[in-house]
Amino acid sequence: MKGQMIVLDQYAGGEAAALMVDGKLEDLYLDHDAPRPGAIYRAIADRPVKGQGGMFVKTPDGSAFLRQVKGLSPGQPILVQVTGYAEPGKAIPVTTKILFKSRYAIVTPDAPGINVSRSIKDDDLRDTLQGLAKAAMPEGSNVGLIIRSSCAAADMDEISDDIETMVDLATAIMSEAEGDSAEKLTEGDGPHALAWREWVDPAQIETEDGSFEVTGVADHLAELESAQVPLGAGSSMYIEPTRALTAVDINTGNDMSPAAGLKANLAAAADLPRHCRIRGIGGQITLDLAPMSKKHRRQFENALRTAFRTDTVETALVGWTPLGHFELQRKRDRLPYHEALS
Structure with missing residues (x-):
């Protein structure tokens, strides 16, 4: 089959998303009970690692490791975000540089400014997106915004709604920095949400139960x-x-x-x-x-x-x-x- 197809289904007991291009499996997201990249915790600083400039922090999902920390004392609460999956037997990798990613925008707390993807070359469109972003941002906000390349062919109302939703989420989560206990504040995006966020090119979309079998995705997974x-x-x-x-x-x-x-x-x-x-x-x-x-x-x-x-x-x-x-x-x-x- 020619063209792109996004297939959303359940596989091996969990949520799954597959991207097919010209009949070939091009990308794949599978869910798991491990902490998802993008999940945000209010963590509690635990113990520093001498010589590495890092610190172990406590989260509800176990120990996490934070690199390049300065001025952080054991027992202090800190907001961190999961950056990837942990290797077997190792701590969850996290960072304090928190990002809120969506289909059209990335919100950057404590990093003010509006940046438009360099892949958007049209000057008029860049100006339009800059104005739309400014209108969607609340006055006095201390968050920044990156307009993603997916905005090039998107509806302006959808972009505006997406920005407002992500700014509101960022504001709410960043206000949870203080607290005496570790807490998971966001789960991170699952496979279906990741597919919507990252696979933005026009595609046929299949969402019925059993779509992996019908579309041939299951055969590719068997390979x-x-x-x-x-x-x-x-x-x-x-x-x-x-x-x-x-x-x-x-x-x-x-x-x-x-x-x-x-x-x-x-x-x-x-x-x-x-x-x-x-x-x-x-x-x-x-x-x-x-x-x-x-x-x-x-x-x-x-x-x-x-x-x-x-x-x-x-x-x-x-x-x-x-x-x-x-x-x-x-x-x-x-x-x-x-x-x-x-």
Whole structure:
């Protein structure tokens, strides 16, 4: 099927959302009982970590770790927001830089100012959005606003309502900073809310129960049970998470021609961001590439950089190791697929 389709359903006992593009699974959100990224707590400072400039804080969902703290004393209440999923056995990662994200706007408490996405190039539209944002913000408000690129083709009334709703939410939550006990103030967005917030391009939307089966999403999810990802022409890559890192092994199959290694590596580079999204891969990623000449490394790096440029998850291309592997570091903003189903 050509075009985009958003499928909202239940899967493995939890809420789920899938984005299909031209019949291929392009993105996936699965719910879990772990604290969601974006959840906001009034936490209680617990104990500092010497040498790391951080502090453990208490939340209703367990211990969390806050980096780069200054002037924070044990027992002091503080508002924090979950930034990603915790690695097994580790504390929840949180930050004090709280953001309120929605489909059209991002509210930034204690950071006044209105900024329009640079991807919106039309000067008249930028001026219109600036004026709309100012009108929707209450006078004397100490919050800032980022107008997202999704506003380029959106209805102005919807944008205005969205801004007002998020500013009201931010004002209410930020007023809860003081208190004697830890408390969860927001849950963070679930898969269906994330789909509405992040997948803004025109798409067919399926919401009936059993939509994953009818649309073929369930078949694509079944393929994720295998570590092997076909790349065409007999080549493939194996994506195998371990406790320390995710190993990606790229093979040419039976093709032994001089160009086979480069072709397989370029194919893997093009498809790797998609598989990182739908498999929930984060943290350290090590690529064991198919054999290719060192003179082709720059071409591979450029292909990998191009592929990740449009990816929604922050990923750093770290570089080459002495053994000829290529390393990446990716934000853990999703649970690994198998953990999400457990």
